[in-house]
Amino acid sequence: DASDLQSVLKYINANYVPGNPQYTGVAKGKNVFVIHLESLQQFMIDYKWQGQEVTPNLNKLYHETNTLSFDNFFHQVGQGKTADAELMLENSLFGLPEGAAMVTAGSTNTWQAAPAMLDQHGYTTAAFHGDVPSFWNRDNTYKTWGYDYYFSKAYFQSGKNFDVGYGLKDKIFLKDSAKYIEQLPQPFYAKLITVTNHYPYLLDKANQTIEKTDTGDKTVDGYVQTARYLDEALGEFMNWLKATGLDKNSMLVLYGDHYGISSNHKPAVAKLLGQKKFTDFDNAQFQKVPFMIHMDGLKGGINHTYGGEIDVLPTLLNLLGISNKNDVQFGTDLLATDRNQTVAFRNGDYVTPEYTKVGSAYYDTKTGKAVDTSDEKVKATLAQLTNHVATELSLSDRVINGDLLRFYDLKGFTKVKASDYSYKYSKA
Ligand code: GP9
Ligand code: MN
Numbered sequence: 001d002a003s004d005l006q007s008v009l010k011y012i013n014a015n016y017v018p019g020n021p022q023y024t025g026v027a028k029g030k031n032v033f034v035i036h037l038e039s040l041q042q043f044m045i046d047y048k049w050q051g052q053e054v055t056p057n058l059n060k061l062y063h064e065t066n067t068l069s070f071d072n073f074f075h076q077v078g079q080g081k082t083a084d085a086e087l088m089l090e091n092s093l094f095g096l097p098e099g100a101a102m103v104t105a106g107s108t109n110t111w112q113a114a115p116a117m118l119d120q121h122g123y124t125t126a127a128f129h130g131d132v133p134s135f136w137n138r139d140n141t142y143k144t145w146g147y148d149y150y151f152s153k154a155y156f157q158s159g160k161n162f163d164v165g166y167g168l169k170d171k172i173f174l175k176d177s178a179k180y181i182e183q184l185p186q187p188f189y190a191k192l193i194t195v196t197n198h199y200p201y202l203l204d205k206a207n208q209t210i211e212k213t214d215t216g217d218k219t220v221d222g223y224v225q226t227a228r229y230l231d232e233a234l235g236e237f238m239n240w241l242k243a244t245g246l247d248k249n250s251m252l253v254l255y256g257d258h259y260g261i262s263s264n265h266k267p268a269v270a271k272l273l274g275q276k277k278f279t280d281f282d283n284a285q286f287q288k289v290p291f292m293i294h295m296d297g298l299k300g301g302i303n304h305t306y307g308g309e310i311d312v313l314p315t316l317l318n319l320l321g322i323s324n325k326n327d328v329q330f331g332t333d334l335l336a337t338d339r340n341q342t343v344a345f346r347n348g349d350y351v352t353p354e355y356t357k358v359g360s361a362y363y364d365t366k367t368g369k370a371v372d373t374s375d376e377k378v379k380a381t382l383a384q385l386t387n388h389v390a391t392e393l394s395l396s397d398r399v400i401n402g403d404l405l406r407f408y409d410l411k412g413f414t415k416v417k418a419s420d421y422s423y424k425y426s427k428a
Pocket of ligand 2: 038039081082257258
C-alpha cells in the first residue's frame with residue numbers, strides 16, 4: 001500500500017547520488033538512439049579470431065575520444081532476459097525474481113519510464129523491433145511506458161530469408177528503421193532492438209564474413225559470426241547517420257542486454273578466452289556487457305567504474321540535463337565520482353571492485369582468489385554488502401509487485417494513460 005512507498009522513498013533518498021556536474025546537460029536537446037545489442041558480451045570487444053577483429057566497428061567506437069566506454073559494466077537480468085534489460089534501462093528498477101515484469105505488470109502498472117519522461121521534455125519517442133509486437137508483451141508495456149510509436153514486424157519488409165531466429169535480420173531491420181526515423185519530429189528518443197545475435201546464432205552463408213570458432217561446442221561456435229553480422233549492421237547504420245547529418249545532433253547509447261554464452265559451456269569459453277579453466281569467479285566476470293555513449297564533442301574515454309543496467313537511466317538523465325532527484329530509481333549516474341560500485345545480480349550475488357560473491361563463495365575481484373572469510377572485518381563487510389543487495393532487490397520488487405508508483409506524485413511528471421496510445425499493429 002501507500003506506506004510501502006514511504007519505505008522505498010526513504011531508501012532511495014538515503015542512497016541518492018547526484019549526477020556528475022561536469023556532464024549535466026551536455027546532451028540537452030539531442031536526439032537519443034538507444035541501440036540494443038542482442039546477447040553481446042564485453043569480451044567480444046577487441047576480440048580477435050584468426051587474426052581478425054570480430055567487431056571492428058564497435059571496437060573503433062569503443063576507443064574513440066568522444067565515446068564514453070565502460071569496461072566494468074554488467075548485465076543484471078533474471079529470467080526475463082531481454083525484457084529485464086529493457087525494464088532496467090528505461091526505469092532503473094530491477095526485473096522480478098521470477099518471470100518478466102513486462103509480461104506480468106507491463107500492461108497494468110503505473111511507471112515513470114524514460115520514454116514518458118522524455119516525451120514530457122519535448123521528445124518524440126519510438127521503439128523499433130523486427131518481431132511480432134506481442135513478444136515480451138511489448139505492445140502493451142510500451143504504452144504504459146509512454147512510447148509514442150512502436151514499429152514492429154509488419155512495418156518492415158518481409159521476404160524469403162529476411163528472417164532468422166527471432167525476427168528480421170539486423171541489416172534489413174536497421175536499414176528499414178532508418179526511413180521511419182527520418183520522419184520523426186526532432187528531438188527524438190529511438191530505441192532499436194536487434195535480434196540476429198541471439199542463441200542459437202544462426203546465419204545464412206551469404207552473410208557469414210568470419211569463420212566459426214573451433215571449440216567444438218555447436219551452440220558457441222556460431223557466436224562470432226552473428227556478432228560480426230551485428231557489428232556490420234551497426235557500421236552501415238552509422239554510415240547512414242553520417243550521411244544524414246544526424247550524427248551531429250544525436251547521442252548514441254549502445255548496450256549488450258545479457259550474456260550470449262551461458263555457464264553450461266565452460267570448456268568452450270575457456271578455449272575462446274585461451275584459458276585452461278573457466279571458474280565460477282571467471283563466469284561472474286564474464287557477465288560484463290558493452291556499454292557506450294557516443295556523441296560529437298563528448299569528453300570520452302574508458303571508464304572503469306563498476307556498474308550495470310540499473311545505472312543507465314540516471315546516467316542518461318544527467319547527460320540530458322533532466323534531474324532525477326525525486327525519481328524512484330535504484331541506480332546511480334555511472335559518471336558520478338562517489339557512487340556505490342556494488343553491482344547486484346538478480347539472485348543476490350554481487351560484484352564490487354573488491355569482492356565478488358557467487359552463491360556461498362567469495363572472491364577477491366582483483367585476483368580471483370578466495371577471500372579469507374574468517375577475518376572478522378572482511379566478514380562484516382561481506383555481510384553488509386549481501387544485506388545491501390538483498391534490500392535494494394526487495395524494495396525494487398515491492399515497487400513493481402505493489403504497483404507503488406501509482407501512489408507517487410512525481411513533481412513535473414504527468415502519469416501515463418495507456419489508453420492515450422494506440423499502435424497500428426497491436427493486441428489492444
Ligand atoms: C525477442 C528478443 C529476444 O523479441 O528480444 O528476447 P530474449 O530471448 O533475448 O529474452
Ligand atoms: Mn536478449
